[in-house]
Amino acid sequence: MSAATSGVRATARILARPDGRGGTALPVLAGEGPLALRRTRGSADEARVMVIGAMSGPLGGDHLTIEAGVEDGARLHVGSAAATLALPGQAKGEARYDVRLTVADGGELRWLPEQLISAYDSDLHVRTRADLGPAARLVLREEQVLGRAGEEPGRLTSRLSVRIAGRTVLDQELSCGPGAPGGWDGPAGLGGRRAVGQLVVVRPEFAEHPVSARVVGEGAAVLPLAGPAALVTAVASDALRLRRLLDEALDSIG
Template sequence: MTEASARLATELAGGGPGRPRTRISVLRSGWPLMLRATAPLADTPATAWVGRTTDPARVHLAAGAAGPLGGDRLRLEVRVGPGSALVLGEIATTLLLPGTYGGRSRLDVRIHVGAGAALAWLPELVIAARGCRHVTDTRVVLEPGARLVLREEVLFGRHGEPCGGFRQRVRVETGGGPLYDQELGAGPAAPGWDGPAVTAGRAAAGTLLVVDPGRPVPDETAAAAFPAADTALMELPGGGTLFSALAPDTAVLRRLLDGAAARLLSRAHEPGGLVPAAV
């Protein structure tokens, strides 16, 4: 059994010529949670959106070992300082595995985004392998004017095997109270999870949550820009938009989520709705 934590914090750098930039003020890893500052790569819709007013810092989380394994207790704490911007990703897919003694693994993610700050939290795919017992609990607090992009992807078991025990909860709060609170359970401890009311037997599921308080609310034609089957678009209070998708495999799932990001985060997303694009 492993118990570990990692911490990351950013702040707005001092004044100077050019655009404001973000500085990493805390970067503390705890094996197997290894945080690494990374060089800028080609812009994506998410990085361009986060860096709308401030050059963002870029950090990736690398797993220092396989797992999480049953019994592991991991915690990640992130604070995005007022006015700063952060793109936080992962190096590779996370494979949830059973432990020697059948214990439950757990990952707690605690995120605070300061006033006027922006965060893109883009973890890679999570695979709930046969026999795993895992809980991920993500809590995000947004201060006034804070913006957020959060992506989730899960594959229900490796090829040809049943899904392990998996439970994932994401809760986003603002000063006005809860904005988003959703929990997904799959595997032996969640009867009916693969039925028509939940995943309908699909092999993969994912969501893209965008919170942008200053953005105009799309009109009633916005959902028509997302014509694919097994997808849904939901407007949330406080400038939030949730895109959800089910898919037969991870390639299709990522294509759906990338297509949604291109629409929701594009600079072409101006008053009047979303810009249609092929999925």
């Protein structure tokens, strides 16, 4: 980790593999800087990890990275203890938050962090990449809240890409806040709403029985992807309503 005037550089790493007794071991669980990792109580075959913010951030100029790998036969659930708050910092320039996920055949990852809040005057680029084997399983949730209560948002650019067996099934980018392309908050964009989320579900059985496209609740849509995967996109007025929409959509997928 470094903390020069250009901001903090920190990387947290997680590796999950079968423990030989029907459970999941974590031979690598290494936090750094503001990214602290804690193993919590899981189920018989699933390991659970919480990401705990040990410092404020990401701030302007920071570059934070989380890497998580799941081997064949392992099951991993990753959450966070609280929302991530993007803030302006003393260092000039944008902040970056990279998430790199790898799931082997026979592995399963549930990536379910709390919301990312874009505070006024912040500038954050988030890049999430998931690389899966053809028989891997994934539930990945992203939630972004634009501004705190009564506050204008900062600039937030979020890119999400998913590859299965080396084939890209999803690669999308959303940019919101000051300086974002025109129309992001208009009727063709968020329509004045301040919370937006995505949910990606990958299951091998979707190859034979793909998810049908449909609307869920008010503001959420389920779409099949070109692979054994489905995408849920939702917009809402606040974080609580957004979570309810995403949970309802996940339940509808079954």
